[in-house]
Amino acid sequence: MTALLRTEGLTKHFPVRRGTLRRQAGTVQAVTDVSFQLEANETLAIVGESGCGKSTLGRALLRLHEPSGGKVWLKDMDITALNRQGLREARKHMQIIFQDPFGSLNPRMTVRETLSEPLLLHGLATSATVRAEADRLIDLCGLARWHAERYPHEFSGGQRQRVGIARALATRPMLIVCDEPVSALDVSVQAQIVNLLQDLQRELGMAYVFISHDLAVVRHIARKVAVMYLGRIVEEATTEALFTAPRHPYTRMLIDSAPRPDPAALRHKASAKGGTPSALAMPSGCAFHPRCVLADDRCRAIRPELRQVGQSRVACHFAEAAISDNVVPIKADSPALMRRLAVLEQARAGQK
Amino acid sequence: MVDPVLSLRDLDVRFNSDGHQLRVVNGVGFDLMAGQTLGLVGESGCGKSVTSLAIMRLLASPPAEIAGGEVIFENRDLLKLSKREMREMRGGRMGMIFQEPMTSLNPVYTCGSQIIESLRRHSGLTGKAARERAIELLDTVRLPSPEKRVDDYPHQLSGGQRQRVMIALALANDPTVLIADEPTTALDVTIQAQILDLLRDLQERTGTAVLLITHDLGVVAETCQAVVVMYAGTVVERGEVGAIFADPQHPYTVGLMAAVPRMDALQGRLTAIPGSVPPPWERVVGCRFAPRCPLADDRCRNERPTLREIAPGHEIACWKAPIEGVSATGGQS
Numbered sequence: 001m002t003a004l005l006r007t008e009g010l011t012k013h014f015p016v017r018r019g020t021l022r023r024q025a026g027t028v029q030a031v032t033d034v035s036f037q038l039e040a041n042e043t044l045a046i047v048g049e050s051g052c053g054k055s056t057l058g059r060a061l062l063r064l065h066e067p068s069g070g071k072v073w074l075k076d077m078d079i080t081a082l083n084r085q086g087l088r089e090a091r092k093h094m095q096i097i098f099q100d101p102f103g104s105l106n107p108r109m110t111v112r113e114t115l116s117e118p119l120l121l122h123g124l125a126t127s128a129t130v131r132a133e134a135d136r137l138i139d140l141c142g143l144a145r146w147h148a149e150r151y152p153h154e155f156s157g158g159q160r161q162r163v164g165i166a167r168a169l170a171t172r173p174m175l176i177v178c179d180e181p182v183s184a185l186d187v188s189v190q191a192q193i194v195n196l197l198q199d200l201q202r203e204l205g206m207a208y209v210f211i212s213h214d215l216a217v218v219r220h221i222a223r224k225v226a227v228m229y230l231g232r233i234v235e236e237a238t239t240e241a242l243f244t245a246p247r248h249p250y251t252r253m254l255i256d257s258a259p260r261p262d263p264a265a266l267r268h269k270a271s272a273k274g275g276t277p278s279a280l281a282m283p284s285g286c287a288f289h290p291r292c293v294l295a296d297d298r299c300r301a302i303r304p305e306l307r308q309v310g311q312s313r314v315a316c317h318f319a320e321a322a323i324s325d326n327v328v329p330i331k332a333d334s335p336a337l338m339r340r341l342a343v344l345e346q347a348r349a350g351q352k
Numbered sequence: 353m354v355d356p357v358l359s360l361r362d363l364d365v366r367f368n369s370d371g372h373q374l375r376v377v378n379g380v381g382f383d384l385m386a387g388q389t390l391g392l393v394g395e396s397g398c399g400k401s402v403t404s405l406a407i408m409r410l411l412a413s414p415p416a417e418i419a420g421g422e423v424i425f426e427n428r429d430l431l432k433l434s435k436r437e438m439r440e441m442r443g444g445r446m447g448m449i450f451q452e453p454m455t456s457l458n459p460v461y462t463c464g465s466q467i468i469e470s471l472r473r474h475s476g477l478t479g480k481a482a483r484e485r486a487i488e489l490l491d492t493v494r495l496p497s498p499e500k501r502v503d504d505y506p507h508q509l510s511g512g513q514r515q516r517v518m519i520a521l522a523l524a525n526d527p528t529v530l531i532a533d534e535p536t537t538a539l540d541v542t543i544q545a546q547i548l549d550l551l552r553d554l555q556e557r558t559g560t561a562v563l564l565i566t567h568d569l570g571v572v573a574e575t576c577q578a579v580v581v582m583y584a585g586t587v588v589e590r591g592e593v594g595a596i597f598a599d600p601q602h603p604y605t606v607g608l609m610a611a612v613p614r615m616d617a618l619q620g621r622l623t624a625i626p627g628s629v630p631p632p633w634e635r636v637v638g639c640r641f642a643p644r645c646p647l648a649d650d651r652c653r654n655e656r657p658t659l660r661e662i663a664p665g666h667e668i669a670c671w672k673a674p675i676e677g678v679s680a681t682g683g684q685s
Contacts, residue, residue: 049540156628186395186567186629191611191622198621213541216613220622243615257545259570261612263593272545275510331616334598340606341623343675347646348626
């Protein structure tokens with residue numbers, strides 16, 4: 001069985017030009033040699049800090065950035081080999097939603113026009129059926145029918161994200177790349193959108209590549225997680241394995257650094273040190289060595305390949321030795337919180 | 353019992369725009385105790401930043417207008433000080449840190465000269481002594497090789513390093529109160545952890561009281577001793593950090609706590625709060641959370657609840673609390 005999405009050695013390097021002659025002064029190695037697989041109905045999260053290449057990777061999957069090397073397959077279609085016409089066809093099957101849909105929605109088009117355009121363009125609706133089809137998308141994304149005649153600026157951030165999702169769904173894609181879709185939203189609204197994405201996946205069976213810097217959101221939504229550092233995947237594992245027993249020291253650092261909404265949580269933060277180096281001047285050997293507590297001479301000289309270690313894939317010389325167990329113990333919600341939440345939920349159900 | 357170093361009483365802030373009056377902050381009050389970190393939390397538009405800017409008298413007027421209330425600091429009402437007295441206060445007895453240090457540091461002066469300027473103004477230090485103190489401060493905030501960095505311009509530093517300079521500047525004159533408005537929101541999570549560690553260490557060392565404005569409940573849990581929860585311009589709940597997290601009482605706080613995605617929870621649906629925050633131009637007579645609250649009745653919609661104590665040191669503004677009392681049978685009237 002072929003995976004829904006498969007990449008092999010996907011690479012995107014940007015030339016940096018300087019001076020009056022625009023000579024190439026260097027290369028930003030935004031994404032280097034990224035390989036992974038994703039099945040239908042599954043979510044792979046790509047996590048990392050700013051500048052790790054996660055957004056570039058997302059765009060390279062759709063060829064919104066032309067990859068500098070490597071392959072991307074959607075089912076058995078080689079995306080990287082398609083010509084313009086073929087790519088346009090293929091885009092029907094793969095869509096993207098952004099952090100701020102405001103930037104990607106046409107301010108002069110109503111929601112109905114925004115949704116109708118791809119439907120008619122890809123021949124998924126006729127002028128007779130387009131209205132009903134747009135209404136279906138609006139219902140699906142939890143918007144009200146009267147929202148259809150409104151313009152993007154009339155919506156709140158959460159509603160705008162719903163419109164962005166509805167538009168991505170219009171072409172009935174197999175894959176949606178979600179690039180920090182909830183990062184700009186307040187928590188109460190963020191929860192609405194995370195739930196919506198999960199419901200839609202259950203209903204329609206799409207695969208998500210979920211790009212995020214927020215580990216807590218990732219734990220809720222993804223089944224597999226790939227951690228990126230300076231353009232490469234340094235660890236890929238199931239969500240459970242990653243959070244209970246991270247193997248790469250960078251993964252461990254990310255988990256330890258994320259603040260937990262629990263005043264009683266034990267803090268062990270000594271592991272976070274330094275910042276990400278520039279992607280223009282990559283450190284030798286393992287790119288993480290200047291910040292790593294385990295680093296020795298081998299790490300400074302030889303870059304560790306991503307390799308299978310137990311159930312995970314890890315790029316660290318110490319992957320076999322460095323197992324931290326039960327790093328994030330599961331905590332039950334406070335009984336008082338659960339009790340009161342139940343009262344609210346019950347009252348809410350009674351209102352309907 | 354420690355005394356409050358900063359007391360806010362019934363602060364009202366309005367914005368006048370196009371003949372409309374937006375009531376952005378409505379009767380907000382709290383006490384910041386000596387040596388304490390107090391978290392002012394809420395979602396965007398709840399008025400937390402406007403409150404902090406009002407304390408510092410940094411709101412542009414017009415359109416903003418402080419329509420009422422008191423800000424008591426060192427036995428004086430800051431709202432009654434002259435502009436000149438207020439300038440003395442800011443950067444002197446009161447320090448500030450903002451979200452994006454690039455916009456609060458002056459790009460055409462070196463980091464050192466900005467700290468030296470502040471030392472000269474508020475502490476009367478000049479020349480070599482001031483420069484040495486500036487280097488010492490940069491060392492305190494753990495900026496690597498401070499004796500070189502002191503001559504760097506802000507653009508030569510990374511985001512985390514700029515925030516360290518900002519903290520050095522804020523602490524230059526041993527302030528009694530430090531107001532930090534989303535100090536780590538623009539930073540990566542590993543850098544955020546380092547800056548929060550630094551703030552905590554410095555506070556333990558200097559005893560400065562910190563007012564931390566943030567939307568991130570994780571940051572609150574890790575750094576604050578007391579919490580004030582705001583919603584749509586009003587305080588809905590306040591208390592010790594342990595009580596707010598383990599024993600939230602206001603329906604909004606309960607909803608907020610349940611909506612936060614957690615690394616230490618098993619996968620499952622998040623509990624969202626339906627609806628969204630009312631826009632500030634919407635006139636709400638009663639409880640501002642009523643339109644989203646399943647327990648709301650006529651009284652909630654018509655009469656604004658005031659803060660009352662529900663447990664020692666734990667106050668909430670809700671007619672229905674404790675909400676277990678409004679159980680399944682008699683909730684809706």
